[in-house]
Amino acid sequence: xxxxxxxxxxxxxxxxxxxxxxxxxxxxxxxxxxxxxxxxxxxxxxxxxxxxxxxxxxxxxxxxxxxxxxxxxxxxxxxxxxxxxxxxxxxxxxxxxxxxxxxxxxxxxxxxxxxxxxxxxxxxxxxxxxxxxxxxxxxxxxxxxxxxxxxxxxxxxxxxxxxxxxxxxxxxxxxxxxxxxxxxxxxxxxxxxxxxxxxxxxxxxxxxxxxxxxxxxxxxxxxxxxxxxxxxxxxxxxxxxxxxxxxxxxxxxxxxxxxxxxxxxxxxxxxxxxxxxxxxxxxxxxx
Amino acid sequence: xxxxxxxxxxxxxxxxxxxxxxxxxxxxxxxxxxxxxxxxxxxxxxxxxxxxxxxxxxxxxxxxxxxxxxxxxxxxxxxxxxxxxxxxxxxxxxxxxxxxxxxxxxxxxxxxxxxxxxxxxxxxxxxxxxxxxxxxxxxxxxxxxxxxxxxxxxxxxxxxxxxxxxxxxxxxxxxxxxxxxxxxxxxxxxxxxxxxxxxxxxxxxxxxxxxxxxxxxxxxxxxxxxxxxxxxxxxxxxxxxxxxxxxxxxxxxxxxxxxxxxx
Numbered sequence: 001x002x003x004x005x006x007x008x009x010x011x012x013x014x015x016x017x018x019x020x021x022x023x024x025x026x027x028x029x030x031x032x033x034x035x036x037x038x039x040x041x042x043x044x045x046x047x048x049x050x051x052x053x054x055x056x057x058x059x060x061x062x063x064x065x066x067x068x069x070x071x072x073x074x075x076x077x078x079x080x081x082x083x084x085x086x087x088x089x090x091x092x093x094x095x096x097x098x099x100x101x102x103x104x105x106x107x108x109x110x111x112x113x114x115x116x117x118x119x120x121x122x123x124x125x126x127x128x129x130x131x132x133x134x135x136x137x138x139x140x141x142x143x144x145x146x147x148x149x150x151x152x153x154x155x156x157x158x159x160x161x162x163x164x165x166x167x168x169x170x171x172x173x174x175x176x177x178x179x180x181x182x183x184x185x186x187x188x189x190x191x192x193x194x195x196x197x198x199x200x201x202x203x204x205x206x207x208x209x210x211x212x213x214x215x216x217x218x219x220x221x222x223x224x225x226x227x228x229x230x231x232x233x234x235x236x237x238x239x240x241x242x243x244x245x246x247x248x249x250x251x252x253x254x255x256x257x258x259x260x261x262x263x264x265x266x267x268x269x270x271x272x273x274x275x276x277x278x279x280x281x282x283x284x285x286x287x
Numbered sequence: 288x289x290x291x292x293x294x295x296x297x298x299x300x301x302x303x304x305x306x307x308x309x310x311x312x313x314x315x316x317x318x319x320x321x322x323x324x325x326x327x328x329x330x331x332x333x334x335x336x337x338x339x340x341x342x343x344x345x346x347x348x349x350x351x352x353x354x355x356x357x358x359x360x361x362x363x364x365x366x367x368x369x370x371x372x373x374x375x376x377x378x379x380x381x382x383x384x385x386x387x388x389x390x391x392x393x394x395x396x397x398x399x400x401x402x403x404x405x406x407x408x409x410x411x412x413x414x415x416x417x418x419x420x421x422x423x424x425x426x427x428x429x430x431x432x433x434x435x436x437x438x439x440x441x442x443x444x445x446x447x448x449x450x451x452x453x454x455x456x457x458x459x460x461x462x463x464x465x466x467x468x469x470x471x472x473x474x475x476x477x478x479x480x481x482x483x484x485x486x487x488x489x490x491x492x493x494x495x496x497x498x499x500x501x502x503x504x505x506x507x508x509x510x511x512x513x514x515x516x517x518x519x520x521x522x523x524x525x526x527x528x529x530x531x532x533x534x535x536x537x538x539x540x541x542x543x544x545x546x547x548x549x550x
Contacts, residue, residue: 016395158353182375182377183379183381185347186373187368188347189366189371189373190347190369190392190396190397191366191369191396192391200383204381204383207383242447276524283383284383284384284385285382285383286381
Protein backbone atom coordinates (compact mmCIF):
# COMPACT_ATOMS: atom_id res chain seq x y z
CA UNK A 1 0.00 0.00 0.00
CA UNK A 2 2.90 2.30 0.72
CA UNK A 3 3.94 1.97 -2.93
CA UNK A 4 0.66 3.29 -4.25
CA UNK A 5 1.05 6.85 -2.99
CA UNK A 6 4.14 7.77 -5.08
CA UNK A 7 2.52 6.21 -8.16
CA UNK A 8 -0.65 8.24 -7.62
CA UNK A 9 1.35 11.42 -7.09
CA UNK A 10 3.23 10.91 -10.36
CA UNK A 11 -0.04 10.19 -12.18
CA UNK A 12 -1.60 13.31 -10.74
CA UNK A 13 1.36 15.45 -11.81
CA UNK A 14 1.16 14.04 -15.34
CA UNK A 15 -2.60 14.73 -15.54
CA UNK A 16 -2.17 18.29 -14.30
CA UNK A 17 0.66 18.97 -16.75
CA UNK A 18 -1.42 17.42 -19.53
CA UNK A 19 -4.42 19.64 -18.83
CA UNK A 20 -2.08 22.61 -18.77
CA UNK A 21 -0.58 21.60 -22.11
CA UNK A 22 -4.04 21.01 -23.62
CA UNK A 23 -5.11 24.48 -22.52
CA UNK A 24 -1.95 26.07 -23.91
CA UNK A 25 -1.90 24.21 -27.25
CA UNK A 26 -5.61 24.51 -28.01
CA UNK A 27 -5.97 28.15 -26.89
CA UNK A 28 -4.75 29.52 -30.23
CA UNK A 29 -7.64 27.79 -32.06
CA UNK A 30 -10.22 29.07 -29.58
CA UNK A 31 -8.88 32.66 -29.77
CA UNK A 32 -8.82 32.40 -33.54
CA UNK A 33 -12.44 31.27 -33.68
CA UNK A 34 -13.45 34.02 -31.27
CA UNK A 35 -11.62 36.64 -33.35
CA UNK A 36 -13.43 35.53 -36.49
CA UNK A 37 -16.76 35.65 -34.73
CA UNK A 38 -15.80 39.03 -33.28
CA UNK A 39 -16.36 37.89 -29.69
CA UNK A 40 -14.24 37.93 -26.57
CA UNK A 41 -13.46 34.82 -24.56
CA UNK A 42 -13.09 34.95 -20.81
CA UNK A 43 -10.88 32.53 -18.92
CA UNK A 44 -13.76 30.25 -17.95
CA UNK A 45 -14.96 30.07 -21.53
CA UNK A 46 -11.40 29.44 -22.71
CA UNK A 47 -10.95 26.48 -20.33
CA UNK A 48 -14.31 25.05 -21.35
CA UNK A 49 -13.66 25.41 -25.06
CA UNK A 50 -10.09 24.07 -25.09
CA UNK A 51 -11.24 20.94 -23.28
CA UNK A 52 -14.17 20.12 -25.58
CA UNK A 53 -12.87 20.69 -29.11
CA UNK A 54 -13.86 17.85 -31.49
CA UNK A 55 -10.42 17.85 -33.16
CA UNK A 56 -8.01 19.39 -30.66
CA UNK A 57 -4.26 19.63 -31.22
CA UNK A 58 -3.91 17.87 -27.89
CA UNK A 59 -7.02 16.22 -26.50
CA UNK A 60 -7.51 16.57 -22.76
CA UNK A 61 -7.15 13.40 -20.66
CA UNK A 62 -10.91 13.03 -20.13
CA UNK A 63 -11.46 13.24 -23.90
CA UNK A 64 -8.94 10.45 -24.50
CA UNK A 65 -10.52 8.38 -21.72
CA UNK A 66 -13.92 9.03 -23.31
CA UNK A 67 -12.65 7.89 -26.68
CA UNK A 68 -11.06 4.83 -25.11
CA UNK A 69 -14.25 4.01 -23.19
CA UNK A 70 -16.40 4.42 -26.27
CA UNK A 71 -13.98 2.32 -28.35
CA UNK A 72 -13.88 -0.52 -25.86
CA UNK A 73 -17.38 -0.60 -24.35
CA UNK A 74 -19.46 1.64 -26.58
CA UNK A 75 -19.22 -0.47 -29.73
CA UNK A 76 -20.10 -4.00 -30.68
CA UNK A 77 -16.85 -6.00 -30.67
CA UNK A 78 -17.24 -6.79 -34.38
CA UNK A 79 -17.64 -3.14 -35.33
CA UNK A 80 -14.90 -1.40 -37.31
CA UNK A 81 -15.05 1.34 -34.69
CA UNK A 82 -14.37 -1.04 -31.81
CA UNK A 83 -10.95 -0.86 -30.21
CA UNK A 84 -11.52 -4.39 -28.94
CA UNK A 85 -11.83 -5.59 -32.54
CA UNK A 86 -8.73 -3.75 -33.74
CA UNK A 87 -6.81 -4.58 -30.56
CA UNK A 88 -7.61 -8.25 -31.04
CA UNK A 89 -6.39 -8.15 -34.67
CA UNK A 90 -3.16 -6.51 -33.54
CA UNK A 91 -2.76 -8.95 -30.66
CA UNK A 92 -3.14 -11.92 -32.98
CA UNK A 93 -0.38 -10.74 -35.29
CA UNK A 94 1.79 -9.70 -32.33
CA UNK A 95 1.57 -13.14 -30.73
CA UNK A 96 2.36 -14.94 -33.98
CA UNK A 97 5.29 -12.63 -34.72
CA UNK A 98 6.50 -12.87 -31.15
CA UNK A 99 6.41 -16.67 -31.24
CA UNK A 100 8.31 -16.79 -34.54
CA UNK A 101 10.80 -14.16 -33.35
CA UNK A 102 11.39 -15.89 -30.03
CA UNK A 103 11.94 -19.22 -31.74
CA UNK A 104 14.33 -17.67 -34.25
CA UNK A 105 16.25 -15.86 -31.51
CA UNK A 106 16.46 -19.03 -29.46
CA UNK A 107 17.71 -21.19 -32.32
CA UNK A 108 20.25 -18.59 -33.44
CA UNK A 109 21.49 -18.16 -29.86
CA UNK A 110 21.96 -21.91 -29.44
CA UNK A 111 23.86 -21.96 -32.74
CA UNK A 112 26.03 -19.00 -31.76
CA UNK A 113 26.94 -20.51 -28.39
CA UNK A 114 27.90 -23.84 -29.94
CA UNK A 115 29.63 -22.74 -33.11
CA UNK A 116 32.45 -20.26 -33.34
CA UNK A 117 31.74 -19.76 -37.02
CA UNK A 118 28.16 -18.76 -36.27
CA UNK A 119 29.32 -16.53 -33.45
CA UNK A 120 31.57 -14.65 -35.87
CA UNK A 121 29.10 -14.54 -38.76
CA UNK A 122 25.55 -14.21 -37.38
CA UNK A 123 25.99 -11.62 -34.66
CA UNK A 124 27.18 -8.73 -36.88
CA UNK A 125 24.24 -9.31 -39.24
CA UNK A 126 21.80 -9.47 -36.37
CA UNK A 127 23.09 -6.14 -35.06
CA UNK A 128 23.08 -4.60 -38.56
CA UNK A 129 19.47 -5.73 -39.04
CA UNK A 130 18.40 -3.64 -36.07
CA UNK A 131 20.10 -0.49 -37.28
CA UNK A 132 17.73 -0.31 -40.27
CA UNK A 133 14.65 1.69 -39.27
CA UNK A 134 11.67 -0.64 -39.23
CA UNK A 135 9.60 2.17 -40.70
CA UNK A 136 11.77 1.97 -43.84
CA UNK A 137 11.81 -1.76 -44.23
CA UNK A 138 8.22 -2.60 -43.28
CA UNK A 139 6.54 -1.19 -46.45
CA UNK A 140 9.07 -2.96 -48.67
CA UNK A 141 8.50 -6.31 -46.99
CA UNK A 142 4.73 -5.84 -47.25
CA UNK A 143 4.93 -4.89 -50.93
CA UNK A 144 7.36 -7.67 -51.87
CA UNK A 145 5.39 -10.34 -50.05
CA UNK A 146 2.11 -9.06 -51.47
CA UNK A 147 3.53 -9.40 -54.98
CA UNK A 148 4.17 -13.08 -54.35
CA UNK A 149 0.67 -13.50 -53.03
CA UNK A 150 1.34 -13.32 -49.30
CA UNK A 151 -1.10 -10.92 -47.66
CA UNK A 152 -2.86 -10.50 -44.37
CA UNK A 153 -1.44 -11.78 -41.12
CA UNK A 154 1.85 -13.37 -42.19
CA UNK A 155 3.72 -10.35 -43.64
CA UNK A 156 2.81 -8.30 -40.57
CA UNK A 157 3.84 -11.10 -38.24
CA UNK A 158 7.20 -11.24 -40.03
CA UNK A 159 7.84 -7.57 -39.28
CA UNK A 160 6.93 -8.22 -35.64
CA UNK A 161 9.26 -11.23 -35.59
CA UNK A 162 12.00 -9.13 -37.18
CA UNK A 163 11.89 -6.74 -34.23
CA UNK A 164 11.37 -9.28 -31.47
CA UNK A 165 14.02 -11.88 -32.37
CA UNK A 166 16.85 -9.52 -31.53
CA UNK A 167 16.36 -9.02 -27.77
CA UNK A 168 15.78 -12.76 -27.41
CA UNK A 169 18.95 -13.51 -29.37
CA UNK A 170 21.11 -11.13 -27.35
CA UNK A 171 19.62 -12.19 -24.00
CA UNK A 172 19.87 -15.89 -24.73
CA UNK A 173 23.48 -15.73 -25.98
CA UNK A 174 24.31 -14.12 -22.66
CA UNK A 175 22.09 -16.56 -20.74
CA UNK A 176 23.40 -19.71 -22.42
CA UNK A 177 26.91 -18.53 -21.57
CA UNK A 178 25.95 -17.84 -17.95
CA UNK A 179 27.20 -21.18 -16.52
CA UNK A 180 30.60 -20.68 -14.88
CA UNK A 181 33.77 -22.68 -15.49
CA UNK A 182 33.12 -24.94 -12.52
CA UNK A 183 29.67 -25.97 -13.73
CA UNK A 184 30.97 -26.66 -17.24
CA UNK A 185 33.95 -28.62 -15.84
CA UNK A 186 31.50 -30.63 -13.74
CA UNK A 187 29.58 -31.65 -16.86
CA UNK A 188 32.90 -32.60 -18.48
CA UNK A 189 33.79 -34.89 -15.59
CA UNK A 190 30.53 -36.75 -16.29
CA UNK A 191 31.44 -36.87 -20.00
CA UNK A 192 28.09 -35.21 -20.70
CA UNK A 193 27.20 -34.68 -24.35
CA UNK A 194 26.66 -31.18 -25.76
CA UNK A 195 22.93 -31.79 -25.84
CA UNK A 196 22.91 -32.86 -22.20
CA UNK A 197 24.97 -29.81 -21.23
CA UNK A 198 22.49 -27.65 -23.15
CA UNK A 199 19.34 -29.11 -21.64
CA UNK A 200 20.56 -29.75 -18.11
CA UNK A 201 22.84 -26.75 -17.56
CA UNK A 202 22.75 -24.01 -20.19
CA UNK A 203 18.98 -23.74 -20.71
CA UNK A 204 18.03 -23.74 -17.01
CA UNK A 205 20.80 -21.18 -16.31
CA UNK A 206 19.49 -18.95 -19.08
CA UNK A 207 15.88 -18.74 -17.89
CA UNK A 208 16.17 -15.47 -15.95
CA UNK A 209 17.77 -13.92 -19.06
CA UNK A 210 15.08 -15.43 -21.27
CA UNK A 211 12.24 -13.80 -19.35
CA UNK A 212 13.95 -10.41 -19.35
CA UNK A 213 14.39 -10.71 -23.13
CA UNK A 214 10.81 -11.88 -23.65
CA UNK A 215 9.48 -8.74 -21.98
CA UNK A 216 11.48 -6.52 -24.34
CA UNK A 217 10.67 -8.82 -27.27
CA UNK A 218 6.91 -8.79 -26.83
CA UNK A 219 6.83 -5.00 -26.65
CA UNK A 220 8.98 -4.86 -29.79
CA UNK A 221 6.63 -7.30 -31.54
CA UNK A 222 3.69 -5.04 -30.77
CA UNK A 223 5.49 -2.01 -32.18
CA UNK A 224 6.44 -4.04 -35.25
CA UNK A 225 2.85 -5.11 -35.79
CA UNK A 226 1.48 -1.59 -35.55
CA UNK A 227 4.13 -0.25 -37.93
CA UNK A 228 3.39 -3.11 -40.35
CA UNK A 229 -0.34 -2.32 -40.23
CA UNK A 230 0.25 1.18 -41.59
CA UNK A 231 1.30 0.29 -45.15
CA UNK A 232 -0.81 -2.90 -45.26
CA UNK A 233 -3.80 -1.05 -46.64
CA UNK A 234 -4.62 0.01 -43.11
CA UNK A 235 -7.85 -1.92 -42.85
CA UNK A 236 -7.56 -3.66 -39.49
CA UNK A 237 -5.53 -3.30 -36.33
CA UNK A 238 -4.54 -0.46 -34.03
CA UNK A 239 -2.15 0.77 -36.72
CA UNK A 240 -5.17 1.19 -38.99
CA UNK A 241 -6.94 3.26 -36.32
CA UNK A 242 -3.84 5.46 -36.01
CA UNK A 243 -3.64 5.92 -39.77
CA UNK A 244 -7.33 6.69 -40.34
CA UNK A 245 -7.24 8.99 -37.34
CA UNK A 246 -4.40 10.96 -38.88
CA UNK A 247 -6.13 11.10 -42.31
CA UNK A 248 -9.16 12.77 -40.83
CA UNK A 249 -7.47 14.74 -38.10
CA UNK A 250 -9.21 12.65 -35.45
CA UNK A 251 -6.70 13.30 -32.70
CA UNK A 252 -8.92 11.77 -30.03
CA UNK A 253 -9.09 8.56 -32.05
CA UNK A 254 -5.29 8.54 -32.44
CA UNK A 255 -4.70 9.00 -28.75
CA UNK A 256 -7.30 6.40 -27.83
CA UNK A 257 -5.62 3.88 -30.14
CA UNK A 258 -2.23 4.76 -28.66
CA UNK A 259 -3.54 4.14 -25.17
CA UNK A 260 -5.08 0.88 -26.29
CA UNK A 261 -1.66 -0.17 -27.62
CA UNK A 262 -0.04 0.83 -24.35
CA UNK A 263 -2.60 -1.15 -22.35
CA UNK A 264 -2.03 -4.16 -24.60
CA UNK A 265 1.75 -3.90 -24.14
CA UNK A 266 1.35 -3.60 -20.37
CA UNK A 267 -0.89 -6.68 -20.27
CA UNK A 268 1.54 -8.71 -22.39
CA UNK A 269 4.55 -7.74 -20.27
CA UNK A 270 2.59 -8.44 -17.10
CA UNK A 271 1.59 -11.88 -18.42
CA UNK A 272 5.25 -12.72 -19.04
CA UNK A 273 6.06 -11.42 -15.56
CA UNK A 274 3.53 -13.82 -14.06
CA UNK A 275 4.89 -16.71 -16.14
CA UNK A 276 8.38 -15.81 -14.94
CA UNK A 277 7.33 -15.87 -11.29
CA UNK A 278 5.55 -19.21 -11.66
CA UNK A 279 8.41 -20.88 -13.54
CA UNK A 280 11.20 -19.58 -11.31
CA UNK A 281 9.23 -20.53 -8.23
CA UNK A 282 8.68 -24.06 -9.49
CA UNK A 283 12.40 -24.27 -10.19
CA UNK A 284 13.19 -23.23 -6.64
CA UNK A 285 15.00 -20.12 -7.88
CA UNK A 286 12.66 -17.57 -6.34
CA UNK A 287 13.20 -17.24 -2.61
CA UNK B 288 52.03 -52.12 -3.61
CA UNK B 289 51.17 -55.78 -4.03
CA UNK B 290 52.53 -55.88 -7.55
CA UNK B 291 49.20 -54.76 -9.01
CA UNK B 292 49.34 -52.04 -11.65
CA UNK B 293 48.94 -48.56 -10.15
CA UNK B 294 45.53 -46.95 -10.66
CA UNK B 295 47.14 -43.59 -11.48
CA UNK B 296 50.59 -43.44 -13.03
CA UNK B 297 52.34 -40.23 -14.12
CA UNK B 298 55.66 -40.32 -15.93
CA UNK B 299 57.53 -37.16 -16.80
CA UNK B 300 54.36 -35.05 -16.95
CA UNK B 301 55.03 -31.51 -18.13
CA UNK B 302 52.47 -28.77 -18.59
CA UNK B 303 53.25 -25.34 -20.00
CA UNK B 304 50.52 -22.72 -20.22
CA UNK B 305 50.93 -20.12 -22.96
CA UNK B 306 49.90 -16.81 -21.45
CA UNK B 307 50.08 -13.19 -22.58
CA UNK B 308 53.18 -12.78 -20.36
CA UNK B 309 54.92 -15.74 -21.98
CA UNK B 310 54.94 -19.45 -21.15
CA UNK B 311 54.25 -20.55 -17.57
CA UNK B 312 55.70 -23.86 -16.49
CA UNK B 313 52.82 -25.21 -14.40
CA UNK B 314 54.14 -28.77 -14.03
CA UNK B 315 57.68 -30.05 -14.58
CA UNK B 316 58.66 -33.70 -14.76
CA UNK B 317 55.99 -35.02 -12.41
CA UNK B 318 56.34 -38.73 -11.64
CA UNK B 319 53.86 -40.46 -9.35
CA UNK B 320 52.25 -43.82 -8.78
CA UNK B 321 49.00 -44.17 -6.87
CA UNK B 322 47.78 -47.61 -5.90
CA UNK B 323 44.18 -48.68 -5.63
CA UNK B 324 42.67 -47.73 -2.29
CA UNK B 325 45.28 -45.09 -1.44
CA UNK B 326 44.36 -41.72 0.01
CA UNK B 327 46.82 -39.33 -1.59
CA UNK B 328 47.06 -35.69 -0.56
CA UNK B 329 48.74 -33.03 -2.67
CA UNK B 330 50.10 -30.20 -0.57
CA UNK B 331 52.04 -27.08 -1.45
CA UNK B 332 51.76 -23.31 -1.65
CA UNK B 333 49.57 -21.69 -4.28
CA UNK B 334 51.07 -21.90 -7.74
CA UNK B 335 52.75 -25.25 -7.09
CA UNK B 336 50.51 -26.99 -9.60
CA UNK B 337 48.66 -29.27 -7.18
CA UNK B 338 45.23 -28.36 -8.55
CA UNK B 339 46.59 -28.38 -12.11
CA UNK B 340 47.92 -31.91 -11.59
CA UNK B 341 44.56 -33.07 -10.19
CA UNK B 342 42.87 -31.52 -13.23
CA UNK B 343 45.32 -33.39 -15.47
CA UNK B 344 44.31 -36.67 -13.83
CA UNK B 345 40.69 -35.70 -14.49
CA UNK B 346 41.58 -34.79 -18.11
CA UNK B 347 40.28 -31.27 -17.53
CA UNK B 348 43.80 -30.13 -18.53
CA UNK B 349 46.06 -31.86 -21.02
CA UNK B 350 49.76 -32.26 -20.23
CA UNK B 351 52.13 -30.81 -22.82
CA UNK B 352 54.31 -33.93 -22.64
CA UNK B 353 54.81 -37.07 -20.58
CA UNK B 354 52.51 -39.98 -19.95
CA UNK B 355 49.55 -40.00 -17.57
CA UNK B 356 47.64 -43.24 -17.21
CA UNK B 357 44.47 -43.64 -15.17
CA UNK B 358 43.21 -47.19 -14.68
CA UNK B 359 45.65 -48.33 -17.34
CA UNK B 360 44.36 -46.02 -20.08
CA UNK B 361 44.98 -42.36 -20.95
CA UNK B 362 43.40 -39.76 -18.66
CA UNK B 363 41.09 -38.67 -21.49
CA UNK B 364 39.83 -42.21 -22.05
CA UNK B 365 39.41 -42.65 -18.32
CA UNK B 366 37.29 -39.47 -18.21
CA UNK B 367 35.13 -40.77 -21.03
CA UNK B 368 34.75 -44.05 -19.14
CA UNK B 369 33.56 -42.00 -16.13
CA UNK B 370 36.32 -43.34 -13.90
CA UNK B 371 36.24 -40.65 -11.26
CA UNK B 372 34.01 -38.35 -9.28
CA UNK B 373 35.31 -34.80 -8.89
CA UNK B 374 34.62 -32.52 -5.93
CA UNK B 375 35.40 -28.88 -6.55
CA UNK B 376 36.43 -26.15 -4.13
CA UNK B 377 32.90 -24.75 -4.28
CA UNK B 378 29.93 -27.10 -4.03
CA UNK B 379 28.68 -25.94 -7.44
CA UNK B 380 25.18 -27.33 -6.92
CA UNK B 381 22.63 -26.31 -9.55
CA UNK B 382 20.28 -23.87 -7.79
CA UNK B 383 17.26 -25.04 -9.79
CA UNK B 384 17.63 -28.63 -8.63
CA UNK B 385 16.89 -30.01 -5.19
CA UNK B 386 19.66 -31.77 -3.29
CA UNK B 387 18.34 -35.11 -4.53
CA UNK B 388 18.03 -33.61 -8.02
CA UNK B 389 21.65 -32.48 -7.93
CA UNK B 390 22.83 -35.92 -6.84
CA UNK B 391 20.69 -37.43 -9.59
CA UNK B 392 22.33 -35.22 -12.26
CA UNK B 393 25.26 -37.54 -13.10
CA UNK B 394 22.92 -40.55 -12.93
CA UNK B 395 20.61 -38.93 -15.49
CA UNK B 396 23.53 -38.08 -17.74
CA UNK B 397 24.85 -41.62 -17.47
CA UNK B 398 21.44 -43.16 -18.19
CA UNK B 399 20.88 -45.07 -14.98
CA UNK B 400 17.37 -46.53 -14.71
CA UNK B 401 14.81 -44.60 -12.72
CA UNK B 402 14.66 -47.15 -9.91
CA UNK B 403 18.44 -47.36 -9.74
CA UNK B 404 18.71 -43.58 -9.53
CA UNK B 405 16.32 -43.36 -6.59
CA UNK B 406 18.12 -46.14 -4.75
CA UNK B 407 21.56 -44.61 -5.28
CA UNK B 408 20.44 -41.13 -4.25
CA UNK B 409 19.09 -42.51 -0.97
CA UNK B 410 22.27 -44.50 -0.45
CA UNK B 411 24.73 -41.64 -0.88
CA UNK B 412 22.54 -39.22 1.08
CA UNK B 413 22.87 -41.64 3.97
CA UNK B 414 26.60 -41.96 3.34
CA UNK B 415 27.18 -38.22 3.75
CA UNK B 416 24.68 -37.94 6.61
CA UNK B 417 22.12 -35.86 4.71
CA UNK B 418 19.12 -38.16 5.03
CA UNK B 419 15.86 -36.23 4.81
CA UNK B 420 17.43 -33.26 3.01
CA UNK B 421 16.81 -34.59 -0.51
CA UNK B 422 13.83 -32.30 -1.13
CA UNK B 423 15.58 -29.13 0.03
CA UNK B 424 17.09 -26.62 -2.38
CA UNK B 425 20.80 -25.81 -2.11
CA UNK B 426 20.24 -22.33 -0.68
CA UNK B 427 18.35 -23.87 2.22
CA UNK B 428 21.51 -25.70 3.36
CA UNK B 429 24.65 -24.46 5.14
CA UNK B 430 27.97 -24.34 3.31
CA UNK B 431 29.17 -27.52 5.00
CA UNK B 432 25.99 -29.39 4.07
CA UNK B 433 26.22 -28.15 0.49
CA UNK B 434 29.77 -29.47 0.24
CA UNK B 435 28.61 -32.83 1.65
CA UNK B 436 25.90 -32.90 -1.00
CA UNK B 437 28.53 -32.29 -3.67
CA UNK B 438 30.55 -35.21 -2.29
CA UNK B 439 27.40 -37.36 -2.45
CA UNK B 440 26.96 -36.26 -6.06
CA UNK B 441 30.53 -37.37 -6.85
CA UNK B 442 29.94 -40.71 -5.13
CA UNK B 443 26.52 -41.44 -6.63
CA UNK B 444 27.71 -43.23 -9.76
CA UNK B 445 30.25 -45.25 -7.79
CA UNK B 446 33.41 -44.37 -9.72
CA UNK B 447 36.59 -46.01 -8.49
CA UNK B 448 38.42 -42.75 -7.95
CA UNK B 449 37.41 -39.64 -6.03
CA UNK B 450 39.28 -36.44 -6.86
CA UNK B 451 38.85 -33.58 -4.41
CA UNK B 452 40.20 -30.07 -4.97
CA UNK B 453 40.40 -28.27 -1.61
CA UNK B 454 36.81 -29.32 -0.90
CA UNK B 455 36.80 -27.93 2.63
CA UNK B 456 38.92 -24.84 1.94
CA UNK B 457 36.04 -22.41 2.30
CA UNK B 458 34.65 -23.92 5.52
CA UNK B 459 35.45 -23.01 9.11
CA UNK B 460 37.79 -25.11 11.24
CA UNK B 461 35.13 -26.89 13.29
CA UNK B 462 33.04 -27.97 10.30
CA UNK B 463 36.25 -28.91 8.53
CA UNK B 464 37.38 -31.22 11.35
CA UNK B 465 34.03 -32.95 11.36
CA UNK B 466 33.98 -33.40 7.60
CA UNK B 467 37.56 -34.69 7.61
CA UNK B 468 36.61 -37.33 10.16
CA UNK B 469 33.56 -38.31 8.12
CA UNK B 470 35.56 -38.40 4.91
CA UNK B 471 38.00 -40.89 6.43
CA UNK B 472 35.15 -43.16 7.51
CA UNK B 473 33.59 -42.86 4.09
CA UNK B 474 36.86 -43.71 2.39
CA UNK B 475 37.31 -46.73 4.62
CA UNK B 476 33.78 -47.94 3.91
CA UNK B 477 33.85 -47.41 0.15
CA UNK B 478 37.48 -48.47 -0.48
CA UNK B 479 37.85 -45.72 -3.06
CA UNK B 480 41.11 -44.24 -4.25
CA UNK B 481 41.17 -40.57 -3.28
CA UNK B 482 43.25 -37.70 -4.63
CA UNK B 483 42.94 -34.72 -2.30
CA UNK B 484 44.36 -31.24 -2.81
CA UNK B 485 44.90 -29.09 0.27
CA UNK B 486 47.19 -26.42 1.65
CA UNK B 487 46.66 -27.43 5.26
CA UNK B 488 49.43 -29.59 6.72
CA UNK B 489 47.30 -31.10 9.54
CA UNK B 490 44.53 -31.92 7.09
CA UNK B 491 46.95 -33.68 4.72
CA UNK B 492 48.63 -35.66 7.49
CA UNK B 493 45.38 -36.58 9.21
CA UNK B 494 43.69 -37.89 6.06
CA UNK B 495 46.34 -39.45 3.88
CA UNK B 496 48.13 -42.69 3.34
CA UNK B 497 50.51 -40.79 1.08
CA UNK B 498 51.38 -37.10 1.14
CA UNK B 499 52.75 -35.55 -2.03
CA UNK B 500 54.67 -32.35 -1.27
CA UNK B 501 54.90 -29.93 -4.18
CA UNK B 502 56.71 -26.65 -4.78
CA UNK B 503 56.19 -23.84 -7.28
CA UNK B 504 58.01 -22.22 -10.23
CA UNK B 505 58.01 -24.67 -11.91
CA UNK B 506 55.40 -26.87 -10.22
CA UNK B 507 57.05 -30.14 -9.21
CA UNK B 508 56.98 -32.91 -6.61
CA UNK B 509 59.66 -32.51 -3.94
CA UNK B 510 58.71 -35.36 -1.61
CA UNK B 511 56.29 -38.28 -1.35
CA UNK B 512 55.70 -39.33 2.26
CA UNK B 513 54.11 -42.66 3.10
CA UNK B 514 52.21 -42.25 6.34
CA UNK B 515 52.88 -44.73 9.16
CA UNK B 516 49.51 -43.84 10.72
CA UNK B 517 46.91 -46.65 10.64
CA UNK B 518 44.80 -47.00 7.49
CA UNK B 519 41.13 -46.53 8.10
CA UNK B 520 39.31 -44.36 10.61
CA UNK B 521 41.59 -42.25 12.76
CA UNK B 522 40.40 -40.36 15.83
CA UNK B 523 40.91 -36.59 15.64
CA UNK B 524 43.13 -36.89 18.76
CA UNK B 525 45.70 -38.67 16.62
CA UNK B 526 46.85 -35.17 15.72
CA UNK B 527 48.44 -34.84 19.17
CA UNK B 528 50.58 -37.99 18.90
CA UNK B 529 54.35 -37.87 18.29
CA UNK B 530 53.99 -39.90 15.06
CA UNK B 531 51.60 -37.31 13.66
CA UNK B 532 53.92 -34.46 14.69
CA UNK B 533 56.86 -36.18 13.06
CA UNK B 534 55.10 -36.50 9.70
CA UNK B 535 53.84 -32.94 9.91
CA UNK B 536 57.41 -31.84 10.59
CA UNK B 537 58.65 -33.74 7.52
CA UNK B 538 55.96 -32.13 5.35
CA UNK B 539 56.94 -28.72 6.66
CA UNK B 540 60.59 -29.37 5.87
CA UNK B 541 59.63 -30.56 2.39
CA UNK B 542 57.76 -27.33 1.81
CA UNK B 543 60.72 -25.28 3.03
CA UNK B 544 63.19 -27.24 0.94
CA UNK B 545 61.18 -26.25 -2.11
CA UNK B 546 61.55 -22.59 -1.05
CA UNK B 547 57.84 -22.72 -0.70
CA UNK B 548 57.53 -19.67 1.46
CA UNK B 549 60.03 -17.36 -0.13
CA UNK B 550 58.35 -14.03 -0.69
